[in-house]
Amino acid sequence: KNEVEQSPQNLTAQEGEFITINCSYSVGISALHWLQQHPGGGIVSLFMLSSGKKKHGRLIATINIQEKHSSLHITASHPRDSAVYICAVRWVVRRSGGGADGLTFGKGTHLIIQP
Amino acid sequence: DAGVIQSPRHEVTEMGQEVTLRCKPISGHNSLFWYRQTMMRGLELLIYFNNNVPIDDSGMPEDRFSAKMPNASFSTLKIQPSEPRDSAVYFCASSLWGSGAYEQYFGPGTRLTVT
Numbered sequence: 001k002n003e004v005e006q007s008p009q010n011l012t013a014q015e016g017e018f019i020t021i022n023c024s025y026s027v028g029i030s031a032l033h034w035l036q037q038h039p040g041g042g043i044v045s046l047f048m049l050s051s052g053k054k055k056h057g058r059l060i061a062t063i064n065i066q067e068k069h070s071s072l073h074i075t076a077s078h079p080r081d082s083a084v085y086i087c088a089v090r091w092v093v094r095r096s097g098g099g100a101d102g103l104t105f106g107k108g109t110h111l112i113i114q115p
Numbered sequence: 116d117a118g119v120i121q122s123p124r125h126e127v128t129e130m131g132q133e134v135t136l137r138c139k140p141i142s143g144h145n146s147l148f149w150y151r152q153t154m155m156r157g158l159e160l161l162i163y164f165n166n167n168v169p170i171d172d173s174g175m176p177e178d179r180f181s182a183k184m185p186n187a188s189f190s191t192l193k194i195q196p197s198e199p200r201d202s203a204v205y206f207c208a209s210s211l212w213g214s215g216a217y218e219q220y221f222g223p224g225t226r227l228t229v230t
Contacts, residue, residue, distance in 0.1 A: 035158075043206060043221040086158060101171050105158040 003027070006087050006106035014114055019074040021109045023087030026068065033088040034061050034072050037108070046072070046085075077113045084108040119222035121207050127228045133195040136225045139188055140209030148219060149182055149192050150206040158206075164190065165212055197229045 003026040013019055023032065034046040047054050047061040049070065054061050058077075063070040074081055087106040120139040128134055140147050148163040162172040167184045175182070179198070184190040194201055204226050208219040 041204065041224055043208075043224075045208075045219045045221070048218070088158070101160055101163060101174075103160045103174075107157050 004087060004089055004104050004106040006085075006109050008109060009107065010110045010112075012112045012114065013077060015078060017077050017113075019077050019081070019111065019113075021072045021085050021087075021111070023070045023072070023089075023106055024068060025089045028092040029068075029089045030092050031090045032063055032070050033090075034070075035086040035088065037084040037086060039083065074111075079113045079115050082112050084110050119207055119209050119220055121205075121222035121225050123225060124223060125226050125228075127230065128197055129230055130198055131196045132229075133193065134197045134201075134227060134229075136192040136205050136207075136227070138190045138192070138207030138222060140190070140207070141220055142188070144209035144211050144220070145187070146210045146212040147184060147190050148208040148210075149190070150208065150221075151176075151203045152206065152224075153203045161192070194227075197227075199229045202227055202229050 005024045007022045011019065030050065032049050036044045036046050046059060049061055049063045051063060051065060058075045060073040061070065070087065072085055086108045088103055090101060090103050119141055122137045126134060138147065145166050146163060149161045150158055151161055152158045159174055161174040162182045163170055164184045167187055169182065179196060180194055182190065182192045190207065192205060204224045206224045207222045210219045
């Protein structure tokens with residue numbers, strides 16, 4: 001059972017729209033990461049969060065520890081934002097089946113921004 | 116800076132052969148990570164090093180996989196013998212541990228196909 005769930009799996013929107021991608025997890029974590037994977041396969045680390053909110057340009061990431069939920073927002077979306085957005089969590093208590101460093105990845109959200 | 120460099124970019128080999136993937140981290144970074152990405156399992160962290168020392172290899176799938184970091188500027192991931200289920204994209208990433216940001220910089224990946 002994948003204990004990191006992302007929603008939606010796929011999202012198509014028009015340029016300029018406000019985008020929200022969600023990540024939920026099952027138990028306590030020490031950190032949550034958001035990654036962006038471009039259509040060509042390259043991966044960029046966007047944020048690492050343990051609490052609160054972070055902002056970089058048009059991207060905003062929030063985390064609610066009590067609700068075990070994080071969101072990634074994109075304001076004024078643009079076709080170049082089209083990518084797969086991946087959430088990853090580091091568990092406080094190591095869980096079986098997880099990768100090294102207790103890091104478990106979500107399946108990703110495929111985002112397409114149409115001009 | 117050239118970023119994280121991986122070689123080869125593509126590797127096609129036959130089952131049973133030894134495969135060696137190479138990574139040069141960003142100069143000055145002291146942490147290095149090896150990831151694997153497949154359609155079925157998504158991204159997985161296999162192993163990571165701090166200051167050339169393997170810290171956690173619990174994500175390495177089997178004894179057929181081994182990783183080394185003989186110095187701060189070079190790491191290898193070896194599969195011996197290779198099997199078709201090892202076909203995946205292998206990413207290397209580096210970061211500056213202790214900076215507080217924990218931002219990882221990913222290489223372009225090596226696409227491995229085992230026939």
